[in-house]
Amino acid sequence: DAGVIQSPRHEVTEMGQEVTLRCKPISGHDYLFWYRQTMMRGLELLIYFNNNVPIDDSGMPEDRFSAKMPNASFSTLKIQPSEPRDSAVYFCASRSTGEHYGYTFGSGTRLTVV
Amino acid sequence: AQSVAQPEDQVKVAEGNPLTVKCTYSVSGNPYLFWYVQYPNRGLQFLLKYITGDNLVKGSYGFEAEFNKSQTSFHLKKPSALVSDSALYFCAVRDLRGGGNKLTFGTGTQLKVEL
Numbered sequence: 001d002a003g004v005i006q007s008p009r010h011e012v013t014e015m016g017q018e019v020t021l022r023c024k025p026i027s028g029h030d031y032l033f034w035y036r037q038t039m040m041r042g043l044e045l046l047i048y049f050n051n052n053v054p055i056d057d058s059g060m061p062e063d064r065f066s067a068k069m070p071n072a073s074f075s076t077l078k079i080q081p082s083e084p085r086d087s088a089v090y091f092c093a094s095r096s097t098g099e100h101y102g103y104t105f106g107s108g109t110r111l112t113v114v
Numbered sequence: 115a116q117s118v119a120q121p122e123d124q125v126k127v128a129e130g131n132p133l134t135v136k137c138t139y140s141v142s143g144n145p146y147l148f149w150y151v152q153y154p155n156r157g158l159q160f161l162l163k164y165i166t167g168d169n170l171v172k173g174s175y176g177f178e179a180e181f182n183k184s185q186t187s188f189h190l191k192k193p194s195a196l197v198s199d200s201a202l203y204f205c206a207v208r209d210l211r212g213g214g215n216k217l218t219f220g221t222g223t224q225l226k227v228e229l
Contacts, residue, residue, distance in 0.1 A: 004157070031215060043204065043219040056216065091157055102148060103217060105157035 004106035006092050012112045018080040021109045023092030024073055033103065034067055034077050035091040043091075049075065082113045116141045116209045118188075120220035127195045127227055135190040135223045137205030146208035147188045148217065149179055153201045161203075164188060175199070195227045 005024040013019050025032045033048040047057040052069045060067070064083070069075040079086055089110050093103040118139045127133045139145050146165055150158040162173025169181045179190045190203060202222050209216040 033216075042221045045216055045218075048215060050215070093157075102160050102163055103158075104160070105150075107155075107157045110155075 004092055004094050004104050006090075006106035006109050008109060009107065010110045010112075012114065013082055015083055015113055016081045017113075018078065019082045019086075019111060019113075021077040021090050021092075021111070023075045023077070023106060025075070025092070025094030026096075026104055027073065029094035029096045029104070030072070031095045031097070032069060032075050033093040033095075034075070035093065035105075037089045037091060037108070038087075046077070046090075079111075082111075084113045087111055087113050116145075116207050116218055118147075118205045118207045118218065118220040120203075120205055120223045122223050123221075124224045124226065127225075129197050129227050129229055130194050133192050133195040133199070133225065133227070135203050135205075135225060137188045137190065137220060139186050139188060139205075139207050141207055141210070143210065145181075145188075147179075147181065148206040148208075149173065149177070149188075149190050150204045150206060150219075151201045152204065152222075158204060161190070197227045197229060200225055200227045 007022045030051050034046040036044045046059045047067045049069045067077045089108045091105050091108045093105045095103045118137055120137055148163045149161040151161050152158045161177050162171050164171045164181045172178045177192050179188055181188050202224050204222050205220040206217045209218045
């Protein structure tokens with residue numbers, strides 16, 4: 001298994017532009033999580049899905065952020081418009097119901113908004 | 115609220131010496147506790163977990179953790195550190211809110227193993 005795959009690995013964009021981050025979870029995993037990592041705030045859960053349905057989006061910072069999971073093998077996190085304070089590493093993670101709540105993380109997308 | 119605290123931002127040890135990375139928790143009910151490691155420019159990797167059973171949990175790469183209910187601690191340990199163990203270590207707890215599917219992470223401890 002290739003693990004959780006995220007793209008792109010690095011993204012540099014100008015303030016005001018739309019950014020889309022992508023994630024392919026491990027096949028068979030029915031939970032998908034989006035986390036953001038910054039020096040100031042550490043690891044924050046933004047949103048998670050179960051069977052492609054958003055369950056908890058209470059961590060999404062504001063309306064500029066949106067996430068979708070159109071099928072079991074793909075999810076996107078979109079920021080529109082982007083701002084410099086959105087600069088962070090964004091991680092996707094997945095797990096299956098049968099696991100004892102341990103996650104498998106992707107390698108992350110490092111987003112820089114200038 | 116479920117939370118974990120990692121009191122040390124950084125831990126330095128000499129190669130070959132034992133290492134301990136500290137974690138304390140605050141939960142209502144029985145805790146589900148985890149340790150993850152993050153190498154530079156990589157995602158978090160699962161090391162070990164405590165769900166129930168023996169208080170000493172063994173994990174990947176020779177790491178182990180001791181669950182101590184009276185001290186509400188879950189410290190990560192390794193008998194003999196390697197330079198390659200240098201990384202960022204996160205303690206995490208299952209968050210019971212919202213169905214118990216979320217993990218809440220500590221702030222991380224940077225481990226540096228020196229020759």
